[in-house]
Amino acid sequence: xxxxxxxxxxxxxxxxxxELRNSVNIAIALGKPLLIKGEPGTGKTxxxxxxxxxxxxxxxxxxxxxxxxxxxxxxxxxTVQRLYDSQFKDHDVADIKQYxxxxxxxxxxxxxxxxxxxxxxxxxxxxxxxxxxxxxxDQMSYYIPETKETITAxxxxxxxxxxxxxxxxxxxxxxxxxxxxxxxxxxxxxxxxIKVHHPDLDKRLLEQAMExxxxxRNIPNMQKKPSTSELIDWLQALVVGGISPNKIKQxxxxxxxxxxxxxxxxxxxxxxxxxxxxxxxxxxYWNR
Amino acid sequence: xxxxxxxxxxxxGVPVSINEWQSLMEALEMDMAGSSLTGFYFLCRALLVxxxxxxxRFDLAFANYLGDLESPEGLPDKIWEWLNKELPPQEVxxxxxxxxxxxxxEEMKKMLEERLGEQNEEHHGGNRxxxxxxxxxxxxxxxxxxxxxIGGNTRNLSAVKVAGMRRFQEFRTDETLGVRQFQLALRKLxxxxxxxxxxxxxxxxxATIDKTCQNAGRLELVWERPRVNSMKVLLLMDAGGxxxxxxxxxxxxxxxxxxxxxxxxxxxxxxxxxxYDRLYHDPSCSGNDYTDTxxxxxxxxxxxxxxxxxxxxxxxxxxxxxxxxIDWYLHNEQPGIDWLERIRHHFExxxxxxxxxxxxxEWVEGxxxxxxxxxxxPMEELTVEGLxxxxxxxxxxxxxxxGSKVAKR
Numbered sequence: 001x002x003x004x005x006x007x008x009x010x011x012x013x014x015x016x017x018x019e020l021r022n023s024v025n026i027a028i029a030l031g032k033p034l035l036i037k038g039e040p041g042t043g044k045t046x047x048x049x050x051x052x053x054x055x056x057x058x059x060x061x062x063x064x065x066x067x068x069x070x071x072x073x074x075x076x077x078x079t080v081q082r083l084y085d086s087q088f089k090d091h092d093v094a095d096i097k098q099y100x101x102x103x104x105x106x107x108x109x110x111x112x113x114x115x116x117x118x119x120x121x122x123x124x125x126x127x128x129x130x131x132x133x134x135x136x137x138d139q140m141s142y143y144i145p146e147t148k149e150t151i152t153a154x155x156x157x158x159x160x161x162x163x164x165x166x167x168x169x170x171x172x173x174x175x176x177x178x179x180x181x182x183x184x185x186x187x188x189x190x191x192x193x194i195k196v197h198h199p200d201l202d203k204r205l206l207e208q209a210m211e212x213x214x215x216x217r218n219i220p221n222m223q224k225k226p227s228t229s230e231l232i233d234w235l236q237a238l239v240v241g242g243i244s245p246n247k248i249k250q251x252x253x254x255x256x257x258x259x260x261x262x263x264x265x266x267x268x269x270x271x272x273x274x275x276x277x278x279x280x281x282x283x284x285y286w287n288r
Numbered sequence: 289x290x291x292x293x294x295x296x297x298x299x300x301g302v303p304v305s306i307n308e309w310q311s312l313m314e315a316l317e318m319d320m321a322g323s324s325l326t327g328f329y330f331l332c333r334a335l336l337v338x339x340x341x342x343x344x345r346f347d348l349a350f351a352n353y354l355g356d357l358e359s360p361e362g363l364p365d366k367i368w369e370w371l372n373k374e375l376p377p378q379e380v381x382x383x384x385x386x387x388x389x390x391x392x393x394e395e396m397k398k399m400l401e402e403r404l405g406e407q408n409e410e411h412h413g414g415n416r417x418x419x420x421x422x423x424x425x426x427x428x429x430x431x432x433x434x435x436x437x438i439g440g441n442t443r444n445l446s447a448v449k450v451a452g453m454r455r456f457q458e459f460r461t462d463e464t465l466g467v468r469q470f471q472l473a474l475r476k477l478x479x480x481x482x483x484x485x486x487x488x489x490x491x492x493x494x495a496t497i498d499k500t501c502q503n504a505g506r507l508e509l510v511w512e513r514p515r516v517n518s519m520k521v522l523l524l525m526d527a528g529g530x531x532x533x534x535x536x537x538x539x540x541x542x543x544x545x546x547x548x549x550x551x552x553x554x555x556x557x558x559x560x561x562x563x564y565d566r567l568y569h570d571p572s573c574s575g576n577d578y579t580d581t582x583x584x585x586x587x588x589x590x591x592x593x594x595x596x597x598x599x600x601x602x603x604x605x606x607x608x609x610x611x612x613x614i615d616w617y618l619h620n621e622q623p624g625i626d627w628l629e630r631i632r633h634h635f636e637x638x639x640x641x642x643x644x645x646x647x648x649x650e651w652v653e654g655x656x657x658x659x660x661x662x663x664x665x666p667m668e669e670l671t672v673e674g675l676x677x678x679x680x681x682x683x684x685x686x687x688x689x690x691g692s693k694v695a696k697r
Contacts, residue, residue, distance in 0.1 A: 171338075174339070
């Protein structure tokens, strides 16, 4: 069993830490869903895309919204269409199968090749949502009462579940998952990640931007700390805006890209204000 | 295999179940650990730990379990071995030599050996010990030109050391109450009705059959509105200084209430110690960012469920006297207790949740005001059980009679 195992090694556009790679491979080998948690913008969704690319598998994305029901992922029985069709004779209404619409999860089960199934942001859904999927994720099969059919996965899909920790997930669900928390990358890892996205960046600009970025992240009481994806956007903005590297730390240009909350901006300005009180007097926006 | 480790984990508070343990055994048989201690560490963590809050406990348990196994000389040996490998001569460049007086490698090894002998716990920051950050020559993520990097990206590092770093300490939460439990309790606060406006999107089977029959068998679909919760909630939270020590608990309740999207309407206001003529929109309770309490009493229907969260502990004057308000630049014409009674009488259902455990209510600093407010509002402690009891009171009318009777005395 261990021999024919597919091994995920990361892909060209996604930097994966050893720990995360291990977790992915464990999940693939054991055929259990992999639950990925972490700060927003640490690349949880990207991971699934990267796995699909690296292992050359089809990816199915099931985006969860607050109204999503577990059933929808498996199948939807279109009663109304069937009733309407019964009025006219152009469809064989006795054939219920044609009114069963397969959901993303059902599609993943029925695919003859192994696919990567991404259940994105599971915490957005109703509290009971994960509980409703326990059996299906465990056994990788489900029953359709309307057609008296049992659908069993032809080859167990690689299931990646992401969560932003907006809601706690039930224990029973957690027990069935492999869990990995994507820690925020340190400066060294961050350099690697940035290299992937901005291969030829001015070294000095990068240095200054990184220093400022980690300075911002280390300010206590920030409500929404800037994350990787925001840093990448910010660098893009700095390059496009043609900002001189020497001015980054001083002027903090395009702050809106990094900080998304008014409160955070206030905290930052307060902090900067306190530190450089004498210097800052001339700057109008610091004299709030 | 490793059964002892299972109990280590449970003793350190990582809730491992038999199922998960069996998965681990299965994975070990498949050689997922790659016969290395580090592999074993990550394998165990991925399979057995289900929240980042427990990573730290896991690290502790792992270090303790394997710390017993590994001989004390083992660790320095590993570092020796690795030192020779990972510090190639070209890493210490000419410039660095010139800029800093450089210790030579033999000296450094000796120093490290001494340090390891003396050091018996982890250190982060500082300039001497082996640890992360800081400017010690030993450790990683720090700054010391040509120093010895320990940990970080290397794979030769013993897993015990990785565990010993306890990188996930800050995620540790020793709470028995979770947001989820609060949320589940809040779920009970609902009252279903279909008499609301909204899209009709569910097929009413009975009505459809009737209509179709009347239509001589030609299909006519009848739609109805889905049942929705008609519960409206007004949450008033004390953001005063004395509440600071309960901020974590209150945050959890707040998150739970906020995430409960099953309420028809949710209004949240803040107050400082006691409610007077202003209710604030944010916890800082300052400036002009407020709504008049009078206005809320006028505009909110009496069927709003009122949940007040506060420690109810204040100076008696703050509650009983006109002008007793704690903010010196504000003045209140009516004493706080009047406002509380007006709220109690206007809304049919209301409760007071107190983060102070009930067993301290009698002798805590604000015992007098706790007692007085407790006579106006049904007071429950802010725990999952307390919230459940409170919600029961928010649903039954008897609680109202009882509360106002006491209040009127």
